[in-house]
Amino acid sequence: SQDDQKAEIQEFKLEADQELRFEVESKTEKVYLSLKAGLAEVFGTEIVKGKLYEFTAGAKIAVFTWHGCTLEIRGKTDVIYVAKETPMVVYSNCHAALEYMRHEAEKDNNKGPTTMIVGPCDVGKSTVCRILLNYAVREGRRPIYVDLDVGQGNISIPGTIGALLIERPASIDEGFAQEAPLVYNFGHKAPEKNSALLSILTTQLASNIKDKLEVNKKARTSGVIINTCGWVKGEGYKQILNNTKVFEVDVILVLDQERLYNELVRDIPNFVKVVFLQKSGGVVERSKSVRSEARDQRIREYFYGTVKNSLYPHSFDMKWSELKIYRIGAPALPDSCLPLGMKAKDHMTKLVLLTPNSGLLHHLMAVSFCEEEEEDILKTHVAGFVCVTNIDSERQTLTLLSPQPKPLPNTILVLSDLQFMDSH
Numbered sequence: 001s002q003d004d005q006k007a008e009i010q011e012f013k014l015e016a017d018q019e020l021r022f023e024v025e026s027k028t029e030k031v032y033l034s035l036k037a038g039l040a041e042v043f044g045t046e047i048v049k050g051k052l053y054e055f056t057a058g059a060k061i062a063v064f065t066w067h068g069c070t071l072e073i074r075g076k077t078d079v080i081y082v083a084k085e086t087p088m089v090v091y092s093n094c095h096a097a098l099e100y101m102r103h104e105a106e107k108d109n110n111k112g113p114t115t116m117i118v119g120p121c122d123v124g125k126s127t128v129c130r131i132l133l134n135y136a137v138r139e140g141r142r143p144i145y146v147d148l149d150v151g152q153g154n155i156s157i158p159g160t161i162g163a164l165l166i167e168r169p170a171s172i173d174e175g176f177a178q179e180a181p182l183v184y185n186f187g188h189k190a191p192e193k194n195s196a197l198l199s200i201l202t203t204q205l206a207s208n209i210k211d212k213l214e215v216n217k218k219a220r221t222s223g224v225i226i227n228t229c230g231w232v233k234g235e236g237y238k239q240i241l242n243n244t245k246v247f248e249v250d251v252i253l254v255l256d257q258e259r260l261y262n263e264l265v266r267d268i269p270n271f272v273k274v275v276f277l278q279k280s281g282g283v284v285e286r287s288k289s290v291r292s293e294a295r296d297q298r299i300r301e302y303f304y305g306t307v308k309n310s311l312y313p314h315s316f317d318m319k320w321s322e323l324k325i326y327r328i329g330a331p332a333l334p335d336s337c338l339p340l341g342m343k344a345k346d347h348m349t350k351l352v353l354l355t356p357n358s359g360l361l362h363h364l365m366a367v368s369f370c371e372e373e374e375e376d377i378l379k380t381h382v383a384g385f386v387c388v389t390n391i392d393s394e395r396q397t398l399t400l401l402s403p404q405p406k407p408l409p410n411t412i413l414v415l416s417d418l419q420f421m422d423s424h
């Protein structure tokens with residue numbers, strides 16, 4: 001079309017071990033990448049020569065080449081440059097070390113390495129996970145990806161933790177395929193909102209994965225890669241120690257922060273390898289508004305899909321009486337008002353049955369897998385999410401936006417703090 005002809009076309013010749021970095025900011029522009037010659041990869045996924053890859057607002061991409069390549073970029077980028085210094089050789093060495101451990105595990109039918117990536121915000125933790133998972137799956141492995149980053153996670157929607165069996169490399173523009181993820185609803189975008197709940201869910205997820213590894217030999221020898229959130233101080237640090245224990249972590253990769261590295265070396269038992277890694281100079285810091293925009297985008301994609309793969313969610317009414325809506329966490333009472341032996345913290349993990357009210361509007365709610373046992377609602381993973389798009393107090397109904405048509409797999413719902421404005 002005419003637009004395409006107007007769009008600027010740039011060609012880049014990269015030498016071995018270099019990467020082309022670019023960002024797309026504009027909401028109206030799209031940027032297209034294609035490989036003209038040589039070999040290249042985006043965060044560990046190989047690019048197919050001649051294929052056109054499309055990137056939209058928010059994309060921050062690095063195209064790396066081990067042997068040199070020629071790339072073509074079409075469209076308006078906000079930042080674009082070739083970097084000569086990258087930590088890719090170090091990341092590739094990490095992969096080689098994990099691969100060695102997988103070989104060893106195979107010999108005795110043992111568990112392959114469980115690797116946890118830690119570090120502050122915006123140091124490239126998710127990206128390193130993606131690279132290591134891609135390299136593993138390209139070797140024929142089937143690793144499990146665990147994402148504990150409740151704010152900017154890559155599995156399901158924000159406010160959750162979860163796990164995914166990785167069976168093929170991430171799609172360059174859409175990430176890993178989300179087939180049958182195991183998801184727990186935390187319900188907040190910030191981990192510090194309820195660390196008692198987060199510990200419980202993490203422990204539950206870890207034990208669930210342990211069971212899965214016992215019956216899936218391929219996944220067992222391939223091991224687990226765990227992404228974490230940038231909360232590394234105080235209670236956040238304690239969560240890292242707890243994760244190490246419950247997931248039986250073998251290797252911790254610490255990105256960027258030497259203080260954290262030294263603390264972990266001091267506090268973690270010797271049989272866990274703690275490795276310090278430099279962050280990539282390409283990692284882009286995200287402002288609060290960019291983060292919140294990314295969260296909205298993920299939720300929108302959960303219901304409506306992407307440009308390439310549209311989804312068509314359903315909207316239907318449910319009677320209040322058909323649903324049981326719970327919130328996790330009762331209003332805190334001072335310790336002096338609590339029954340003997342109970343801690344104020346316990347209130348944070350208490351289930352409260354709600355009467356639907358206007359406060360639910362725009363909120364997401366997790367659809368529990370839990371059938372009856374109310375005590376288990378907290379610890380049970382979820383089937384998915386619905387969004388409250390209307391409340392009718394007279395008719396006593398809620399209108400729900402749902403990926404699946406009526407009936408819901410279950411009528412026990414758990415309220416999330418996260419909201420979504422459905423503008424479709």
Ligand code: ADP
Pocket residue numbers: 021022059060061062120121122123124125126127128152230280281282283284285
């Ligand atoms: P963290 O998980 O530590 O918060 P991310 O891995 O999400 O950090 O990286 C932050 C942003 O930087 C992401 O948008 C990612 O695509 C981008 N990014 C990571 N590595 C590079 C790189 N080498 N070049 C350009 N952008 C990068």
